[in-house]
Amino acid sequence: MRRRERMVKMPPIDGSMCKTEVAEVEKCMMPECHTIPCMLSPWSDWSECSVTCGRGVRNRQRMLKSDPTECTEELEQTEKCMLPECPMDCMVSEWSEWSECNKSCGKGHTIRTRMIKLEPQFGGSSCPETIQRKKCKIRKCRTKGGGGSKAKASGAVGCRLQPWTSWTDCTISCGGGSQQRLRVAKKRVKGICKDRREIRACNNQPCYY
Incomplete structure (x- = not known):
């Protein structure tokens, strides 16, 4: 608000009061008052x-x-x-089923494999074994003539075998598979001479997708 005043220089001759206003008051507008500024502390150090x-x-x-x-x-x-x-540890799949025994009689072996799903990275733990082998024996091999040393060395009297076939293609292209080869009997003696089969692991390198 603001105010102004004036004075009476000469009152009326009859001695009455002047009827005019001698003071005025009106509203006024000044620039906006400044707000209290934000007072802030310095930033702390960055956390871990x-x-x-x-x-x-x-x-x-x-x-x-x-x-x-x-x-x-x-x-x-x-x-x-x-x-x-x-660090990322090696990851492997579950074990496959055990393969069939690679011999039809006598001592042989069977294998199982598992795939590497992820190679270790940035110092992660290394991969465990991906192939396991164990012994198997379906039945004893019969020999002629009481099983002499000569019969044992040849496997069976009168049993002739073809040369080994080539190894078959691996069952899978990566991650651990198996392949086999056969040796077929030329002359079969009932209950004595049978085809032979061998199995081995292959393509053990990990798969990349």
Whole structure:
């Protein structure tokens, strides 16, 4: 508000009061008053990354030193942080079923395999074995003439075998498979001479997709 006044220089001759106003008051507008500024502390140091390896976040804070009714300044900041990649251990599939015994009689072996699904990375634990072998024996091989040393050495009297066939294609192209070869009997003696089969592991390298 503002006010102004004036004085009566000469009152009426009859001694009455002047009827005119000697003071005026009116509203006035001044520039907006300044608000109390936000008083802030310095930013704190950045916190540790939220993870011990790989990608995480970190933050920092500051505090209000004054307490105005409205303060729009941010009091917390967050940013991404990156540490060395996390170690990744080797991952393998479940074991396959045991293969058939590679011999039809006498002592042989059977195998099972499993695939490498993920190679170890960034110092992760190495891969375990991917092939296991164990002994198998279906039945004793019969020999003629009481099983003498000569019969044992030849496998069976009167049993002639063809040369080994080539190895078959591997059952899978990667991750651990198997292949086999046969040796067919030329002359079969009932109950004594039978085809022979061998099985071996193949393509043990991991698959990449």
